Amino acid sequence: xxxxxxxxxxxxxxxxxxxxxxxxxxxxxxxxxxxxxxxxxxxxxxxxxxxxxxxxxxxxxxxxxxxxxxxxxxxxxxxxxxxxxxxxxxxxxxxxxxxxxxxxxxxxxxxxx
Amino acid sequence: xxxxxxxxxxxxxxxxxxxxxxxxxxxxxxxxxxxxxxxxxxxxxxxxxxxxxxxxxxxxxxxxxxxxxxxxxxxxxxxxxxxxxxxxxxxxxxxxxxxxxxxxxxxxx
Numbered sequence: 001x002x003x004x005x006x007x008x009x010x011x012x013x014x015x016x017x018x019x020x021x022x023x024x025x026x027x028x029x030x031x032x033x034x035x036x037x038x039x040x041x042x043x044x045x046x047x048x049x050x051x052x053x054x055x056x057x058x059x060x061x062x063x064x065x066x067x068x069x070x071x072x073x074x075x076x077x078x079x080x081x082x083x084x085x086x087x088x089x090x091x092x093x094x095x096x097x098x099x100x101x102x103x104x105x106x107x108x109x110x111x112x113x
Numbered sequence: 114x115x116x117x118x119x120x121x122x123x124x125x126x127x128x129x130x131x132x133x134x135x136x137x138x139x140x141x142x143x144x145x146x147x148x149x150x151x152x153x154x155x156x157x158x159x160x161x162x163x164x165x166x167x168x169x170x171x172x173x174x175x176x177x178x179x180x181x182x183x184x185x186x187x188x189x190x191x192x193x194x195x196x197x198x199x200x201x202x203x204x205x206x207x208x209x210x211x212x213x214x215x216x217x218x219x220x221x222x
Contacts, residue, residue: 042212043201045211090156099144099209101158102156102158102210103158104156106155
């Protein structure tokens with residue numbers, strides 16, 4: 001499946017580093033999402049962009065900063081992360097309403113040392 | 114806020130047996146969706162149920178949406194090793210989709 005791509009697939013960073021996760025969708029969707037998936041926890045919705053505007057921010061710490069320059073691209077900028085931020089970060093896209101099926105990317109496995 | 118509870122958290126199944134996973138929402142849903150995540154993979158959409166009491170089948174998988182549109186179930190018959198993974202339900206209300214914690218299925222050959 002290449003509808004939603006994410007880079008990098010794996011990332012190891014120190015707590016003082018700055019890095020960015022990239023997501024690109026080729027499905028013509030106009031809503032994009034960032035989720036965090038930790039071991040033994042439900043999928044946590046972090047951010048929602050609909051028609052390139054942020055419509056939801058689920059109390060995510062400011063060390064995570066999303067950016068959606070257009071309907072096909074989504075970034076998650078990371079700064080001064082903590083070890084507990086280590087997780088699988090999944091990007092998804094859908095037609096404008098979140099009530100529609102979402103297509104997930106393969107995820108970025110992030111490890112914070 | 115909307116909460117979606119899913120049980121059981123783990124399901125260990127003998128190959129060839131049947132099992133069911135259940136999903137319950139604290140609020141009435143506009144639709145419910147089911148996703149499967151294979152080990153090391155990402156969630157993949159399986160199906161969406163919209164109507165009260167709706168039942169849909171995909172080969173050995175049977176999905177049901179409750180009459181009150183607050184609960185759903187996934188029943189798998191004759192479990193195979195290819196069924197391993199985590200099955201998530203996701204309840205949709207207005208514009209928001211809330212995922213359950215998932216049922217992780219392992220199969221004994």
